[in-house]
Amino acid sequence: MxxxxxxxxxxxxxxxxxxxxxxxxxxxCRIDPAYYPKLMRAWFDAVTEIGLGWGVSFNLDFHTIPFHGEDALVEKHYVTKRSRRQKGILAFVVEDAEKRVFCYGNADLRKEEQADEILRFVEFWKSRTGKLPEELVFDSKLTTYANLHRLNKMDIRFITLRRRSQKMLEQIYQTVASAWRRVELKGVT
Known part of the structure:
Protein backbone atom coordinates (compact mmCIF):
# COMPACT_ATOMS: atom_id res chain seq x y z
CA MET A 1 0.00 0.00 0.00
CA CYS A 29 11.60 29.21 1.84
CA ARG A 30 8.58 29.66 4.09
CA ILE A 31 10.65 29.14 7.24
CA ASP A 32 12.97 31.97 8.13
CA PRO A 33 16.57 30.65 8.40
CA ALA A 34 16.82 32.27 11.84
CA TYR A 35 14.40 29.58 13.11
CA TYR A 36 16.49 26.59 11.96
CA PRO A 37 18.69 26.46 15.09
CA LYS A 38 15.58 26.68 17.29
CA LEU A 39 13.97 23.83 15.33
CA MET A 40 17.17 21.75 15.68
CA ARG A 41 17.25 22.30 19.45
CA ALA A 42 13.55 21.40 19.76
CA TRP A 43 14.06 18.18 17.74
CA PHE A 44 17.12 17.28 19.80
CA ASP A 45 15.25 17.85 23.07
CA ALA A 46 12.19 15.89 21.87
CA VAL A 47 14.28 12.83 20.94
CA THR A 48 16.06 13.01 24.30
CA GLU A 49 12.75 13.45 26.16
CA ILE A 50 11.22 10.25 24.74
CA GLY A 51 14.23 8.33 26.02
CA LEU A 52 16.09 7.43 22.84
CA GLY A 53 19.35 8.77 24.21
CA TRP A 54 22.39 9.34 22.04
CA GLY A 55 25.21 7.09 20.91
CA VAL A 56 28.87 7.93 20.47
CA SER A 57 29.35 7.34 16.73
CA PHE A 58 27.84 9.52 14.02
CA ASN A 59 27.44 9.26 10.25
CA LEU A 60 27.87 12.60 8.46
CA ASP A 61 26.97 13.37 4.87
CA PHE A 62 25.87 16.01 2.40
CA HIS A 63 22.72 15.50 0.33
CA THR A 64 21.47 17.64 -2.51
CA ILE A 65 17.76 18.39 -2.51
CA PRO A 66 16.89 19.04 -6.18
CA PHE A 67 15.40 22.45 -6.95
CA HIS A 68 13.33 22.85 -10.09
CA GLY A 69 12.46 26.55 -9.74
CA GLU A 70 14.06 29.64 -11.22
CA ASP A 71 15.79 31.09 -8.14
CA ALA A 72 19.09 32.60 -9.34
CA LEU A 73 20.71 32.18 -5.90
CA VAL A 74 20.42 28.39 -5.86
CA GLU A 75 23.79 26.76 -6.60
CA LYS A 76 24.48 23.61 -8.58
CA HIS A 77 25.52 20.56 -6.57
CA TYR A 78 26.23 16.93 -7.40
CA VAL A 79 23.17 14.66 -7.19
CA THR A 80 24.35 11.08 -6.61
CA LYS A 81 21.09 9.46 -7.72
CA ARG A 82 21.32 11.17 -11.10
CA SER A 83 25.16 11.11 -11.36
CA ARG A 84 25.25 14.75 -12.38
CA ARG A 85 25.29 18.32 -11.11
CA GLN A 86 22.05 20.24 -10.97
CA LYS A 87 20.45 23.12 -9.11
CA GLY A 88 19.69 22.15 -5.57
CA ILE A 89 19.92 22.92 -1.90
CA LEU A 90 22.91 21.39 -0.12
CA ALA A 91 21.84 19.75 3.14
CA PHE A 92 24.26 18.47 5.78
CA VAL A 93 22.82 15.67 7.92
CA VAL A 94 24.18 13.76 10.89
CA GLU A 95 22.75 10.44 12.00
CA ASP A 96 23.40 8.67 15.29
CA ALA A 97 24.97 5.44 13.97
CA GLU A 98 23.58 3.27 16.79
CA LYS A 99 20.07 4.69 17.21
CA ARG A 100 19.57 5.53 13.52
CA VAL A 101 18.12 8.92 14.48
CA PHE A 102 19.01 12.22 12.84
CA CYS A 103 20.57 14.50 15.40
CA TYR A 104 21.72 17.45 13.30
CA GLY A 105 20.88 19.05 9.99
CA ASN A 106 21.61 22.23 8.09
CA ALA A 107 20.10 23.06 4.70
CA ASP A 108 21.29 26.66 4.65
CA LEU A 109 24.79 26.04 3.25
CA ARG A 110 26.78 27.66 0.47
CA LYS A 111 29.62 25.84 -1.29
CA GLU A 112 32.27 27.95 0.40
CA GLU A 113 30.92 26.98 3.85
CA GLN A 114 30.50 23.24 3.42
CA ALA A 115 34.01 22.13 4.48
CA ASP A 116 33.57 23.72 7.92
CA GLU A 117 30.11 22.29 8.62
CA ILE A 118 31.67 19.31 10.42
CA LEU A 119 33.14 21.74 12.97
CA ARG A 120 29.74 23.43 13.39
CA PHE A 121 28.25 20.01 14.18
CA VAL A 122 30.97 19.36 16.79
CA GLU A 123 30.24 22.76 18.35
CA PHE A 124 26.47 22.06 18.31
CA TRP A 125 26.97 18.63 19.89
CA LYS A 126 29.15 20.01 22.66
CA SER A 127 26.66 22.79 23.42
CA ARG A 128 23.76 20.28 23.65
CA THR A 129 25.48 17.44 25.54
CA GLY A 130 28.44 19.07 27.26
CA LYS A 131 30.91 16.74 25.54
CA LEU A 132 32.51 16.24 22.14
CA PRO A 133 31.34 13.45 19.83
CA GLU A 134 33.58 10.38 20.19
CA GLU A 135 33.57 9.10 16.59
CA LEU A 136 32.63 10.53 13.19
CA VAL A 137 32.24 8.57 9.94
CA PHE A 138 32.15 10.48 6.66
CA ASP A 139 33.24 10.63 3.04
CA SER A 140 36.82 11.75 2.52
CA LYS A 141 35.66 14.76 0.47
CA LEU A 142 33.38 16.09 3.23
CA THR A 143 36.01 18.37 4.74
CA THR A 144 39.61 19.56 4.45
CA TYR A 145 42.88 18.21 5.86
CA ALA A 146 43.07 21.31 8.08
CA ASN A 147 39.72 20.37 9.64
CA LEU A 148 40.82 16.75 10.06
CA HIS A 149 43.82 18.13 11.95
CA ARG A 150 41.45 20.14 14.17
CA LEU A 151 39.43 16.99 14.91
CA ASN A 152 42.67 15.19 15.83
CA LYS A 153 43.62 18.01 18.21
CA MET A 154 40.20 17.66 19.89
CA ASP A 155 40.79 13.87 20.26
CA ILE A 156 37.76 13.06 18.11
CA ARG A 157 38.19 9.75 16.29
CA PHE A 158 37.06 9.69 12.68
CA ILE A 159 36.83 7.30 9.78
CA THR A 160 36.92 8.67 6.26
CA LEU A 161 35.51 6.67 3.40
CA ARG A 162 36.95 6.96 -0.08
CA ARG A 163 36.32 5.42 -3.46
CA ARG A 164 38.60 2.59 -4.54
CA SER A 165 40.85 3.51 -7.43
CA GLN A 166 42.89 1.19 -9.62
CA LYS A 167 46.09 2.64 -8.13
CA MET A 168 44.87 1.96 -4.59
CA LEU A 169 44.00 -1.65 -5.47
CA GLU A 170 47.45 -2.17 -7.01
CA GLN A 171 49.10 -0.92 -3.80
CA ILE A 172 46.95 -3.28 -1.74
CA TYR A 173 47.80 -6.27 -3.92
CA GLN A 174 51.53 -5.52 -3.60
CA THR A 175 51.41 -5.53 0.20
CA VAL A 176 52.88 -8.70 1.73
CA ALA A 177 50.42 -11.00 3.49
CA SER A 178 52.26 -10.72 6.83
CA ALA A 179 51.49 -6.97 6.94
CA TRP A 180 47.75 -7.63 7.19
CA ARG A 181 45.75 -8.19 10.34
CA ARG A 182 42.45 -10.07 10.17
CA VAL A 183 39.48 -8.22 11.68
CA GLU A 184 36.05 -9.76 12.14
CA LEU A 185 33.05 -7.46 12.37
CA LYS A 186 30.10 -8.77 14.36
CA GLY A 187 26.53 -7.53 14.26
CA VAL A 188 27.00 -5.65 10.99
CA THR A 189 23.92 -5.43 8.83
Whole structure:
Protein backbone atom coordinates (compact mmCIF):
# COMPACT_ATOMS: atom_id res chain seq x y z
CA MET A 1 0.00 0.00 0.00
CA UNK A 2 1.31 3.44 -0.87
CA UNK A 3 2.34 5.56 2.09
CA UNK A 4 0.87 8.58 0.29
CA UNK A 5 -2.62 7.10 0.72
CA UNK A 6 -2.11 6.10 4.37
CA UNK A 7 -4.42 8.42 6.34
CA UNK A 8 -3.10 7.15 9.68
CA UNK A 9 0.47 8.12 8.85
CA UNK A 10 -0.70 11.59 7.81
CA UNK A 11 -2.76 11.95 11.00
CA UNK A 12 0.22 10.92 13.16
CA UNK A 13 2.26 13.64 11.43
CA UNK A 14 -0.47 16.21 12.14
CA UNK A 15 -1.49 16.48 8.49
CA UNK A 16 -4.65 15.69 6.57
CA UNK A 17 -2.63 13.96 3.80
CA UNK A 18 1.00 12.96 3.30
CA UNK A 19 2.76 15.48 1.00
CA UNK A 20 3.41 14.23 -2.52
CA UNK A 21 6.95 13.54 -3.70
CA UNK A 22 7.06 16.68 -5.83
CA UNK A 23 6.32 18.82 -2.77
CA UNK A 24 8.93 17.04 -0.65
CA UNK A 25 11.68 17.52 -3.24
CA UNK A 26 11.08 21.26 -3.57
CA UNK A 27 12.94 23.57 -1.24
CA UNK A 28 10.61 25.68 0.87
CA CYS A 29 11.60 29.21 1.84
CA ARG A 30 8.58 29.66 4.09
CA ILE A 31 10.65 29.14 7.24
CA ASP A 32 12.97 31.97 8.13
CA PRO A 33 16.57 30.65 8.40
CA ALA A 34 16.82 32.27 11.84
CA TYR A 35 14.40 29.58 13.11
CA TYR A 36 16.49 26.59 11.96
CA PRO A 37 18.69 26.46 15.09
CA LYS A 38 15.58 26.68 17.29
CA LEU A 39 13.97 23.83 15.33
CA MET A 40 17.17 21.75 15.68
CA ARG A 41 17.25 22.30 19.45
CA ALA A 42 13.55 21.40 19.76
CA TRP A 43 14.06 18.18 17.74
CA PHE A 44 17.12 17.28 19.80
CA ASP A 45 15.25 17.85 23.07
CA ALA A 46 12.19 15.89 21.87
CA VAL A 47 14.28 12.83 20.94
CA THR A 48 16.06 13.01 24.30
CA GLU A 49 12.75 13.45 26.16
CA ILE A 50 11.22 10.25 24.74
CA GLY A 51 14.23 8.33 26.02
CA LEU A 52 16.09 7.43 22.84
CA GLY A 53 19.35 8.77 24.21
CA TRP A 54 22.39 9.34 22.04
CA GLY A 55 25.21 7.09 20.91
CA VAL A 56 28.87 7.93 20.47
CA SER A 57 29.35 7.34 16.73
CA PHE A 58 27.84 9.52 14.02
CA ASN A 59 27.44 9.26 10.25
CA LEU A 60 27.87 12.60 8.46
CA ASP A 61 26.97 13.37 4.87
CA PHE A 62 25.87 16.01 2.40
CA HIS A 63 22.72 15.50 0.33
CA THR A 64 21.47 17.64 -2.51
CA ILE A 65 17.76 18.39 -2.51
CA PRO A 66 16.89 19.04 -6.18
CA PHE A 67 15.40 22.45 -6.95
CA HIS A 68 13.33 22.85 -10.09
CA GLY A 69 12.46 26.55 -9.74
CA GLU A 70 14.06 29.64 -11.22
CA ASP A 71 15.79 31.09 -8.14
CA ALA A 72 19.09 32.60 -9.34
CA LEU A 73 20.71 32.18 -5.90
CA VAL A 74 20.42 28.39 -5.86
CA GLU A 75 23.79 26.76 -6.60
CA LYS A 76 24.48 23.61 -8.58
CA HIS A 77 25.52 20.56 -6.57
CA TYR A 78 26.23 16.93 -7.40
CA VAL A 79 23.17 14.66 -7.19
CA THR A 80 24.35 11.08 -6.61
CA LYS A 81 21.09 9.46 -7.72
CA ARG A 82 21.32 11.17 -11.10
CA SER A 83 25.16 11.11 -11.36
CA ARG A 84 25.25 14.75 -12.38
CA ARG A 85 25.29 18.32 -11.11
CA GLN A 86 22.05 20.24 -10.97
CA LYS A 87 20.45 23.12 -9.11
CA GLY A 88 19.69 22.15 -5.57
CA ILE A 89 19.92 22.92 -1.90
CA LEU A 90 22.91 21.39 -0.12
CA ALA A 91 21.84 19.75 3.14
CA PHE A 92 24.26 18.47 5.78
CA VAL A 93 22.82 15.67 7.92
CA VAL A 94 24.18 13.76 10.89
CA GLU A 95 22.75 10.44 12.00
CA ASP A 96 23.40 8.67 15.29
CA ALA A 97 24.97 5.44 13.97
CA GLU A 98 23.58 3.27 16.79
CA LYS A 99 20.07 4.69 17.21
CA ARG A 100 19.57 5.53 13.52
CA VAL A 101 18.12 8.92 14.48
CA PHE A 102 19.01 12.22 12.84
CA CYS A 103 20.57 14.50 15.40
CA TYR A 104 21.72 17.45 13.30
CA GLY A 105 20.88 19.05 9.99
CA ASN A 106 21.61 22.23 8.09
CA ALA A 107 20.10 23.06 4.70
CA ASP A 108 21.29 26.66 4.65
CA LEU A 109 24.79 26.04 3.25
CA ARG A 110 26.78 27.66 0.47
CA LYS A 111 29.62 25.84 -1.29
CA GLU A 112 32.27 27.95 0.40
CA GLU A 113 30.92 26.98 3.85
CA GLN A 114 30.50 23.24 3.42
CA ALA A 115 34.01 22.13 4.48
CA ASP A 116 33.57 23.72 7.92
CA GLU A 117 30.11 22.29 8.62
CA ILE A 118 31.67 19.31 10.42
CA LEU A 119 33.14 21.74 12.97
CA ARG A 120 29.74 23.43 13.39
CA PHE A 121 28.25 20.01 14.18
CA VAL A 122 30.97 19.36 16.79
CA GLU A 123 30.24 22.76 18.35
CA PHE A 124 26.47 22.06 18.31
CA TRP A 125 26.97 18.63 19.89
CA LYS A 126 29.15 20.01 22.66
CA SER A 127 26.66 22.79 23.42
CA ARG A 128 23.76 20.28 23.65
CA THR A 129 25.48 17.44 25.54
CA GLY A 130 28.44 19.07 27.26
CA LYS A 131 30.91 16.74 25.54
CA LEU A 132 32.51 16.24 22.14
CA PRO A 133 31.34 13.45 19.83
CA GLU A 134 33.58 10.38 20.19
CA GLU A 135 33.57 9.10 16.59
CA LEU A 136 32.63 10.53 13.19
CA VAL A 137 32.24 8.57 9.94
CA PHE A 138 32.15 10.48 6.66
CA ASP A 139 33.24 10.63 3.04
CA SER A 140 36.82 11.75 2.52
CA LYS A 141 35.66 14.76 0.47
CA LEU A 142 33.38 16.09 3.23
CA THR A 143 36.01 18.37 4.74
CA THR A 144 39.61 19.56 4.45
CA TYR A 145 42.88 18.21 5.86
CA ALA A 146 43.07 21.31 8.08
CA ASN A 147 39.72 20.37 9.64
CA LEU A 148 40.82 16.75 10.06
CA HIS A 149 43.82 18.13 11.95
CA ARG A 150 41.45 20.14 14.17
CA LEU A 151 39.43 16.99 14.91
CA ASN A 152 42.67 15.19 15.83
CA LYS A 153 43.62 18.01 18.21
CA MET A 154 40.20 17.66 19.89
CA ASP A 155 40.79 13.87 20.26
CA ILE A 156 37.76 13.06 18.11
CA ARG A 157 38.19 9.75 16.29
CA PHE A 158 37.06 9.69 12.68
CA ILE A 159 36.83 7.30 9.78
CA THR A 160 36.92 8.67 6.26
CA LEU A 161 35.51 6.67 3.40
CA ARG A 162 36.95 6.96 -0.08
CA ARG A 163 36.32 5.42 -3.46
CA ARG A 164 38.60 2.59 -4.54
CA SER A 165 40.85 3.51 -7.43
CA GLN A 166 42.89 1.19 -9.62
CA LYS A 167 46.09 2.64 -8.13
CA MET A 168 44.87 1.96 -4.59
CA LEU A 169 44.00 -1.65 -5.47
CA GLU A 170 47.45 -2.17 -7.01
CA GLN A 171 49.10 -0.92 -3.80
CA ILE A 172 46.95 -3.28 -1.74
CA TYR A 173 47.80 -6.27 -3.92
CA GLN A 174 51.53 -5.52 -3.60
CA THR A 175 51.41 -5.53 0.20
CA VAL A 176 52.88 -8.70 1.73
CA ALA A 177 50.42 -11.00 3.49
CA SER A 178 52.26 -10.72 6.83
CA ALA A 179 51.49 -6.97 6.94
CA TRP A 180 47.75 -7.63 7.19
CA ARG A 181 45.75 -8.19 10.34
CA ARG A 182 42.45 -10.07 10.17
CA VAL A 183 39.48 -8.22 11.68
CA GLU A 184 36.05 -9.76 12.14
CA LEU A 185 33.05 -7.46 12.37
CA LYS A 186 30.10 -8.77 14.36
CA GLY A 187 26.53 -7.53 14.26
CA VAL A 188 27.00 -5.65 10.99
CA THR A 189 23.92 -5.43 8.83
Missing amino acids: SYVMDEGLALAAGLNVIPKRSFLTEYS
